[in-house]
Amino acid sequence: MQKLWDISPPVHPGTPVFPGDTPYQQQWSATIAPGCPVNVSAITLSPHVGAHADAPLHYDERGAAMGDVSLDAFLGPCRVVHAIDCGPLIEWQHIAHAVNATLPQRVLVRTYATAPAEWDAGLTAYAPATIERLADLGVLLVGIDTASIDPADSKTLESHQVIRRRNLRVLENLVLDDVPEGDYELIALPLKLTTADASPVRAVLRAL
Template sequence: MPRLWDISPPVHAQAPVFPGDTPYRQQWAATIGPGCPVNVSTLTLSPHVGAHADAPLHYDPLGASIGSVDLAPYLGPCRVIHAIARGPLVTWAHLAHAVRDLPPRVLVRTYERMPIDRWDDALAAFAPETIERLADAGVRLVGIDSASIDPADSKTLDSHQVIRRRGLRVLENLVLDDVPEGDYELIALPLKLMTADASPVRAVLRAP
């Protein structure tokens, strides 16, 4: 098995975003040529493009920005659990086969192949009761390979509200297609964006 898994989707102009969100765009502010020794680009994007960490500010008007959160949840022992094509909501029963002695971080694979090139209105999300039970088990961070831990059409964001109330952190848009179930070290540090509601991450898993 490989020692290092890159679980981040590619980010480019065609990368899917939540409908109405800002897509990735890159322009060149400077290019190498006579009188200019470097290429310099200007980026426009939503902080929810690609693999990303939501800040409490995303779902709580008084919540912390992503640049203010503790980094500890984004680094350390992690378990990948498969719940592939189990329906619109991941329930505790879908995870029960792999919840013994859980580490503080749990990533759930719901896709056979994660759609890195298109938006999926039927994305799988967490049942809020599942988040509650993971928190009860000592989990501090949850992640998923879909674009949201709540259904795409949710207006109440029930699972995000459990995350807020229980003080958990969340990663979304991970690519877990080729990652076997098991325990790893997660490295997925957000940028220190002091007023932002989320941050892209370069998420990787390292085999123990």
């Protein structure tokens, strides 16, 4: 069997969320007991908890909701690039070593040596110009192992606006701690949430 890397963080009540966002919560609607053969729970969470895909609706008031987004970008060859501890922004020089004529249409960048268990207000984000250059090379999807492709305190979301203008897709909150640089098959399908601004994904990489 081909090797799989699970690049999704665990989701539970302690999973860090963006300040002000809805954390994961779970209540039991039914539990196995005499007269009840099943456990059934109800969950509440932001669609941005854990590994997730942003829909255009997240950063564009007229953008498509998650259920209307094509799945093509979330499935196919990808390249994992290491830019560990590169600073506040992923600049072109941090990933240029891994860019060549065979660059796949999906690029995931690792910035943490070890993914944090707590909210990181100083998270690394993409420089907008880096996303522009990746789009120029035919990239359809960018991913990152932090909670946002923009700085946590950004009010203009410049990298999200590049994504909007260039019609790219984005994955955030990936866990790339154990993934060597190189090429893989990405499988990270969002749920068909017809009115949502994002969707959780179970993101995995498969050896080519």
